[in-house]
Amino acid sequence: MAAQKIAVAIVILTVYLADSSLADFSTEDCASLGFIKANLLCSSCDQLKDFSLDQLVEHCKQCCHNDDSTPNEKKYARAILEVCTCKFPAYPQIQAFVKSDRPAKFPNLQIKYLRGLDPIIKLLDKDGIVRDTVAIEKWNTDSVEEFLNTHLVKEEEEDRGFLKTNLI
Incomplete structure (x- = not known):
């Protein structure tokens, strides 16, 4: 027993x-x-x-994010880069990205200035629900741009999907 x-x-x-x-x-x-x-x-x-x-x-x-460069990268409809302008001296690379012409390349990127916040990127689905949040305080301008290129749906991709559903 x-x-x-x-x-x-x-x-x-x-x-x-x-x-x-x-x-x-x-x-x-x-x-x-x-x-x-x-x-x-x-x-x-x-x-x-x-x-x-x-x-x-x-x-x-059990705590990490997969960093393989697979073609199955998850894509998000929109992103919000949140940062505090008072912290720009601590994050000159993020300041350089925000003040450059690079954000204009991403029409589905919104920049929000929130007091006291370290820089983060919130990734949203097509319904506007935040699905992931990434801290970017150690990133340089190229890393931010590459991340957005990898994880944001491009406008052409959205348009093509719309056109395919309306084919006669």
Whole structure:
């Protein structure tokens, strides 16, 4: 009877550990582990092994964003770059992007100035619902532009989809 209880306990524990190992951690969970989920790329997790930090890799993988350059990148209808002008001296690259002609290349990009906020990009679906938020305080102007080119739907793509649905 005792052996049967132990066997059941082992099965329950195994199922629990399997479920928890497959689940991504929340932003708060990652922060408590020392990871900033919004900035963490999975390729960084692989580098932990180079520093004999193998025990951190599993948790790191549950907090990271996939940075593979696959053609299946998720596209968003709109983006909002939120920044505080009072923090421009701390983020000169973000200031350079905002004040340049680069934002004009993205008609579905809105720039919002919010007091005291570190620079972030909010990605929205076609219904205007925020689906992802990315911290960009360490990015340079080229990184911001490349990110927007990768993740924002281009106007032509939207127009083509509309035309295809109205074909006779």
